[in-house]
Amino acid sequence: MTAIYILWLRQLKRFIRKKTSIVGALGQPIIFLLAIGFGFGPVYAKAGAGNYIQFLAPGIIVMSVLFTSIFTGLEIIWDKQFGFLKETFVAPVSRFEILLGKTLGGATVAMIQGILVFLISLVAGFRPHLASLPLAFLFLCLVAILASALGAAIAARLDDMQGFPLIFNFLVQPLFYLSGAIFPIKNLPSVLDVITRINPFSYGVDGLRGAFSGVYVFSPLLSLGVLFGVSILILAVGAYQFSKVQL
Amino acid sequence: MNIIEIKNITKKYGDFTAVNDISFDVKKGEVFAFLGPNGAGKTTTIKMLTTLLRPTAGEILLNGHNVMENPHQTRKSFGIVFQDPSLDNELTSYENMQFHAILYGLKKEVYEKRIVDLLNLVELYDRKDAYVKNFSGGMKRRLEIARGLLHSPTVLFLDEPTIGLDPQTRNHIWTYINNLNKKENVTIFFTTHHMEEVERIAQRVAIIDHGKILIIGTIEEIIQKAGAKNLEEAFITLTGSTIREEEVNVGKNQMRISNKLMR
Numbered sequence: 450m451t452a453i454y455i456l457w458l459r460q461l462k463r464f465i466r467k468k469t470s471i472v473g474a475l476g477q478p479i480i481f482l483l484a485i486g487f488g489f490g491p492v493y494a495k496a497g498a499g500n501y502i503q504f505l506a507p508g509i510i511v512m513s514v515l516f517t518s519i520f521t522g523l524e525i526i527w528d529k530q531f532g533f534l535k536e537t538f539v540a541p542v543s544r545f546e547i548l549l550g551k552t553l554g555g556a557t558v559a560m561i562q563g564i565l566v567f568l569i570s571l572v573a574g575f576r577p578h579l580a581s582l583p584l585a586f587l588f589l590c591l592v593a594i595l596a597s598a599l600g601a602a603i604a605a606r607l608d609d610m611q612g613f614p615l616i617f618n619f620l621v622q623p624l625f626y627l628s629g630a631i632f633p634i635k636n637l638p639s640v641l642d643v644i645t646r647i648n649p650f651s652y653g654v655d656g657l658r659g660a661f662s663g664v665y666v667f668s669p670l671l672s673l674g675v676l677f678g679v680s681i682l683i684l685a686v687g688a689y690q691f692s693k694v695q696l
Numbered sequence: 697m698n699i700i701e702i703k704n705i706t707k708k709y710g711d712f713t714a715v716n717d718i719s720f721d722v723k724k725g726e727v728f729a730f731l732g733p734n735g736a737g738k739t740t741t742i743k744m745l746t747t748l749l750r751p752t753a754g755e756i757l758l759n760g761h762n763v764m765e766n767p768h769q770t771r772k773s774f775g776i777v778f779q780d781p782s783l784d785n786e787l788t789s790y791e792n793m794q795f796h797a798i799l800y801g802l803k804k805e806v807y808e809k810r811i812v813d814l815l816n817l818v819e820l821y822d823r824k825d826a827y828v829k830n831f832s833g834g835m836k837r838r839l840e841i842a843r844g845l846l847h848s849p850t851v852l853f854l855d856e857p858t859i860g861l862d863p864q865t866r867n868h869i870w871t872y873i874n875n876l877n878k879k880e881n882v883t884i885f886f887t888t889h890h891m892e893e894v895e896r897i898a899q900r901v902a903i904i905d906h907g908k909i910l911i912i913g914t915i916e917e918i919i920q921k922a923g924a925k926n927l928e929e930a931f932i933t934l935t936g937s938t939i940r941e942e943e944v945n946v947g948k949n950q951m952r953i954s955n956k957l958m959r
C-alpha cells in the first residue's frame with residue numbers, strides 16, 4: 450500500500466512542478482470551447498438542439514482528462530529511457546502495485562486538469578446542474594482511471610517515443626472524436642453508431658453530460674458498469690504486460 | 697558461506713548469446729570484481745542477479761533465495777548502482793532517497809535518520825533539497841550509492857560506478873565502499889575498467905568475455921596464471937587487444953539495431 454502511495458505522490462509532484470505544461474495543456478480545451486463551441490453554436494441552435502456550449506463542455510472536460518491520463522501513463526516510457534523504471538523494478542514491490550500506483554497517479558493528475566477545464570467552461574458560459582456534481586466526479590474518475598491504465602499498458606510495450614504519433618493519431622484522437630464528445634450520438638450512420646457504442650469513452654462522455662444536464666442516452670448504471678468493467682479489463686492486460694517487461 | 701551462487705546461467709537475446717553457461721560463487725563479505733571488455737556480458741549478468749532479466753537457462757541463489765522463484769525476498773537482500781543513471785531528475789536528492797525508502801517499506805523513524813546519515817556519508821547533505829537535474833555526474837553517482845545502501849542490503853552491486861568521474865571523486869567513492877565492506881560486512885560485487893581500483897579493494901576477480909568466464913581467482917593467482925606483470929597486462933593477455941564496440945549510453949533499441957548490423 451505505501452508503495453502505491455509513494456508512486457502516486459511522485460507522479461503528483463512531477464505534475465505540479467511543471468507549471469508551464471499545466472497551462473500549456475489547457476490551450477487545446479480552451480480553443481475547442483471557443484472555436485468549436487462558439488463557431489458551431491449558431492448552427493446547432495438553428496437545428497433546434499439548444500445551447501451548444503451546454504452540450505460541448507462535458508465532452509471537452511473528458512477530452513482533457515483522456516489526453517492527460519494517457520500521456521501520464523505513457524510517461525513510463527521516459528522512466529524506461531531515463532533508467533528510473535529499473536530503480537522501481539528492483540524494489541520489493543509487485544509489478545501490479547507499480548501499475549496501480551502509476552495508474553492512480555496519472556488519474557489524479559488528469560482529474561486536476563479536468564477540474565481546471567471545468568472551471569474554464571463555467572467562464573465560457575457552461576451552466577451545469579450542481580446537485581449531481583458528485584456523480585459527475587465519479588464518472589470523470591472512472592474515465593481517468595481507464596485512460597491512465599490504457600496509457601500504462603501501452604507504455605509497457607514501447608521502448609521509446611517513436612510510436613507516439615501512431616498512438617496519438619490512430620488511438621487517442623479517434624477515442625475522443627468518436628465518443629460523442631463534440632456531436633450527438635443519436636441518428637448516426639450505422640458504422641459510426643457501432644463504433645461509438647464500442648468506444649468505452651462514449652459512456653464516460655454521456656455519463657458526465659447526463660450528470661450535468663439530467664439527459665442521458667445510455668442508462669447511467671450501464672455507463673458506470675462499462676467504465677468499471679473495461680477499467681478492470683485494461684488493468685488486467687496492463688498487469689500482464691508489466692510482468693513481461695525486461696529492462 | 698556463499699552469498700551468491702550462479703549455476704549454469706545463460707542469457708540469449710534472440711539467437712545472440714550474451715551470457716553463455718557461466719557458474720561461480722561469491723562469498724559473504726567478499727569484495728568481488730567482475731571484469732571484462734565492453735559487451736562481454738557483465739551488465740547482462742548483473743541484471744539477471746538482480747531480477748531485472750530472466751535467464752534463458754540456469755539457476756541463481758542470492759542470500760539463500762532463489763532469484764527466479766522468490767524475487768521479492770531477493771530484492772530486499774541487495775542494493776544496486778546501475779551502469780546508467782537511474783535517478784528522478786525532477787525530484788530533489790532527499791525525495792529520491794525517500795521514494796526508495798518507502799518503496800522498500802522502511803518506517804519513517806528509521807529512514808529519516810538513515811537518509812541524513814547516508815547523505816552526510818556521501819557529502820550531499822547540504823544539497824538535500826536541490827533538484828537532481830542540477831547535479832554533476834559525480835554527485836549523481838554518490839547519491840545513487842547512498843540510495844543503494846538505504847535499505848541496509850547484504851550485497852551491493854556496482855556496475856561501473858566510477859565511469860566518467862574525476863580521480864578525486866573515484867578515490868572518495870572507493871574509500872566509502874571499502875569502509876562499508878570493512879565496517880558493515882556488506883558484500884561488494886562490482887565492475888570497472890580501472891584496474892587500479894580492482895587492485896586497491898578486490899579480494900577476488902572474475903574475467904568474462906564473449907559471455908564466458910575466462911578465469912576466476914585472487915589478483916595474484918590471475919597475474920601468475922596469465923604470466924603477466926600486473927592485472928592490466930593479465931587482462932589484456934586474456935581478453936586480447938582488439939578494441940570492442942563502445943556501448944556506453946547506447947539505448948536498448950539502438951543496441952539491438954547495431955547487433956543486427958553486426959550479424
Ligand SMILES: Nc1ncnc2c1ncn2[C@@H]1O[C@H](COP(=O)(O)OP(=O)(O)O)[C@@H](O)[C@H]1O
Nearest residue numbers: 709714733734735736737738739740948951952
Ligand atoms: N536488450 C538487448 N538486446 C540485444 N542485445 C543486447 C541487449 N542488451 C545487451 N545486449 C548485447 O549483449 C552483449 C552483452 O552486453 P552487456 O551485458 O551490456 O555487456 P557489458 O556490460 O559487459 O559491457 C552485448 O553484445 C550487447 O550488445
Ligand SMILES: [Mg+2]
Nearest residue numbers: 738739740779
Ligand atoms: Mg555494462
